[in-house]
Amino acid sequence: FHSTALRGTFHFIWFDTERIGGAVEMVAAAGLNMRMTEMYATGGGSFKFRDLFREKLGVELVGADELDCCVRGLAFCLQVVPDEAFTFTSRLRESRVQRPMRR
Numbered sequence: 001f002h003s004t005a006l007r008g009t010f011h012f013i014w015f016d017t018e019r020i021g022g023a024v025e026m027v028a029a030a031g032l033n034m035r036m037t038e039m040y041a042t043g044g045g046s047f048k049f050r051d052l053f054r055e056k057l058g059v060e061l062v063g064a065d066e067l068d069c070c071v072r073g074l075a076f077c078l079q080v081v082p083d084e085a086f087t088f089t090s091r092l093r094e095s096r097v098q099r100p101m102r103r
Contacts, residue, residue: 005080020049024056033057042066 002009011032015023027033038060039053040046046063053061077084 001081003080017045020045020052024052028057033059038062040064040069042069 050061053059
């Protein structure tokens with residue numbers, strides 16, 4: 001998704017760790033690594049696959065704390081992307097979906 005606030009585009013890619021080679025090939029084939037010098041990653045993979053990303057994509061993987069990234073990502077979405085987060089109450093209790101509080 002494109003963020004005017006950050007003047008860039010986010011590419012969210014999910015894959016099983018054992019398919020990292022195919023994911024790297026897909027990124028290279030689609031040219032998603034063009035004009036990119038570094039990519040932030042969380043968990044052990046940010047260290048384990050550092051050489052692969054450097055050699056195949058010319059991109060440095062920068063390790064980041066998982067919980068910190070999750071909290072910052074949620075805060076960003078709540079501030080920048082309208083109606084991006086909702087709450088849900090189970091049917092066992094009063095079932096309804098609510099929009100987050102507005103500032």
